[in-house]
Amino acid sequence: MNIMGRKEIQRKYDVSEKGIARRKKHAFSKKGALVQRRYDASKKRKMDKRKAYLLLVLNSPEKIKARSLARKLPIKPCSVKGCKKVGHKHHEDYLKPLDVIYFCNRHHQQIHHE
Numbered sequence: 001m002n003i004m005g006r007k008e009i010q011r012k013y014d015v016s017e018k019g020i021a022r023r024k025k026h027a028f029s030k031k032g033a034l035v036q037r038r039y040d041a042s043k044k045r046k047m048d049k050r051k052a053y054l055l056l057v058l059n060s061p062e063k064i065k066a067r068s069l070a071r072k073l074p075i076k077p078c079s080v081k082g083c084k085k086v087g088h089k090h091h092e093d094y095l096k097p098l099d100v101i102y103f104c105n106r107h108h109q110q111i112h113h114e
């Protein structure tokens with residue numbers, strides 16, 4: 001009695017209301033939502049990074065300026081006595097962009113968390 005092949009049935013099902021409803025349901029299903037959420041999260045992370053940068057430019061333009069000016073300065077070792085690690089430029093005052101102190105990662109973090 002059934003002369004339609006499975007493919008034909010599947011195709012008919014795909015365009016039937018029931019099939020469309022099922023696929024819609026999948027989009028809102030847990031798995032579908034998870035995929036969507038992951039996508040949103042990665043998009044959000046990108047946006048947040050961009051937003052953070054824009055905020056930095058807006059709120060502390062002198063910081064950006066100081067950083068770019070300090071880029072010309074040579075790299076020196078950490079200024080903490082006895083520490084021989086490569087230093088990062090630390091600004092005490094962003095309005096004096098060329099006044100930098102060199103700190104390695106660890107000591108730099110210490111300075112900022114004091």
Ligand SMILES: [Zn+2]
Pocket residue numbers: 089090091108112
């Ligand atoms: Zn610093």
Ligand SMILES: [Zn+2]
Pocket residue numbers: 078079080083084085103104105106107
């Ligand atoms: Zn150090």
